[in-house]
Amino acid sequence: MRARVIWLYNVLWAAALILGAPVWLPWVLLSSARRRGFRERWSPLPVRSQQTLWVHAASVGEAEAAMPLLARLQEQGLSLIVTTSTATGRGRLRERFPGLTVRLAPLDLPGLIQVSVRRARVQTLVLVETELWPNMMRAVSVADGRVVIVSARISDRSYRWYLRARVLFAPLLRRVDRLGARSEADLARFIALGVREERATLTGDLKLDRPPPEAASDELRNAIGRGPFLIGGSTHAGEEEALLRAWSELRKGAAPELRLLLVPRHLQRVPAVCALVERHGASFGLRSEGARQADVVIVDTLGELATLYGLAELVFSGGTLADVGGHNLIEPVQAGRVLVHGPHIENQRHQEQLLRPFGVLHRVRAPEDLARVLGELWADPERNARAAAAREGLLAHRGALELTLKLLRPAGGPRA
Structure with missing residues (x-):
């Protein structure tokens, strides 16, 4: 079943790229910033000599949620690669963490993702909130890595959509090794969609653990x-x-x-x-x-x-x-x-x-x-x-950060 789901997903990906080319290709070519981003999305992750945590946050909101966690992981001296799906999310994280490798995520294409996981020696994939990328998750699992979703949430609208497509997403979510949900409702929703109950727990919202805003300069x-x-x-x-x-x-x-x-x-x-x-x-x-x-x-x-x-x-x-x-x-x-x-x-x-x-x-x-x-x-x-x-x-209501760090420890995350 998993193989059929991934195969269907990749067929749809290929069809979208080919049939949509008359629309997306001119859109990319007309902007120098989009051209740079496009090249980045088609490039694999960098080579790493040690096992790496790959943290992925979609955009600014997820990036803000990830900041307390990234700060603690950076303090641990771990090998980190951080990716986003948007240039604004990337810009925010680069500004906050100038010493980290922060880039746009490679497109979720099978060959590109497999090469990325191998080159970067990804041991743990950490997905922030609701980022479900089939090839990304599968490649890490096949490479004996772990998939962890942190501060996991799912909106009312997304939940209705995922329920209708549960036959497709349940095999994907069964690949999740650990999940820390933001709320009891989110926890119940992810379990209903296919995450194994014994692998899911309530950790809370990482945004609540952010430090107070800086004073105005x-x-x-x-x-x-x-x-x-x-x-x-x-x-x-x-x-x-x-x-x-x-x-x-x-x-x-x-x-x-x-x-x-x-x-x-x-x-x-x-x-x-x-x-x-x-x-x-x-x-x-x-x-x-x-x-x-x-x-x-x-x-x-x-x-x-x-x-x-x-x-x-x-x-x-x-x-x-x-x-x-x-x-x-x-x-x-x-x-x-x-x-x-x-x-x-x-x-x-x-x-x-x-x-x-x-x-x-x-x-x-x-x-x-x-x-x-x-x-x-x-x-x-x-x-x-x-x-x-x-x-x-x-x-x-603070404490999500410590619970999330505990969640990551069995997955090769920070040591006690």
């Missing part, structure tokens, strides 16, 4: 100027427009000095966000170029969002008005801020369950509600007191 403060700020963090298309309208309404009323910080989830959208703000008629500037005199600051750098939350008076968490499923809801609270979010937080159910009792989440059903909810928060001078209490309460 003088350079950052000088670049963006003085507040007060409304920040839109990890925004997607449509959300910047909604924030601009709500911000304009607040400026006309109770908050005439309020400035707007826009932090797009994907940096390639920065030119489109600049054009949107320009059409709106507001003065704007890029954080990288200095924007202390602008009404709207567009953040075109990586790794500063957690710190920027701490400089803002009002916070909107992106990916929640857009039908994306939400991003890290805990990060603003760890910075001492309550937050406003839209209806789409299905990818962050566990974080919502942790935070909702503290009263730090303020939901809007539609973009039209943003100005009203933000205005109510602006009028409350004690609005962030609840975030301080929540930050203390979250300390009781």
Whole structure:
């Protein structure tokens, strides 16, 4: 059964590459950055002289989750190779871990992955959250390595899809040697999909074990100027427009000095966000170029969002008005801020369950509600007191890092 599943997967891969070439090939060739990324995706992992842990995190969210774990693994002096599926995830990890090998993952093609595993002497493949790549998992297993999924989660939407395709994914998930789930619900879902129950355990969310956000540097403060700020963090298309309208309404009323910080989830959208703000008629500037005199600051750098939350008076968490499923809801609270979010937080159910009792989440059903909810928060001078209490309460839910390290030890991970 496993062989048939892998064979079908590889046939579909080949068909997609060949039939889709008229679309993806021009898209790659028209951008120098995409051409470099394409070459990287077709290149095997580097040669290593000792057994290696290969840690794979899809994008920025998974990369952020992996950071506490990577820091500890690096302290152990282990041979590490870290890969991502996106350039933004790669950029964030390279910035945080300049001494590590961080690159885009090779495409999940059988020959390329087998060569990678052999060259890098991969002993353990560590997949962060929900990264299921059949050839990657199979190649490591065949080479007598181990497959471990950490901070494992599965969204409502993905779970429904995986259930329909369980006959295909169950043989793949039975290859998993250890799984540490983020929540009880995620644990039950992975077991239902095929992970062996005796190999799965509850470890918690690695994002809860991240250190407090760094204090804002003088350079950052000088670049963006003085507040007060409304920040839109990890925004997607449509959300910047909604924030601009709500911000304009607040400026006309109770908050005439309020400035707007826009932090797009994907940096390639920065030119489109600049054009949107320009059409709106507001003065704007890029954080990288200095924007202390602008009404709207567009953040075109990586790794500063957690710190920027701490400089803002009002916070909107992106990916929640857009039908994306939400991003890290805990990060603003760890910075001492309550937050406003839209209806789409299905990818962050566990974080919502942790935070909702503290009263730090303020939901809007539609973009039209943003100005009203933000205005109510602006009028409350004690609005962030609840975030301080929540930050203390979250300390009781830490510990995922130590449990994850224990999970890795039998798989050749860090020694006690």
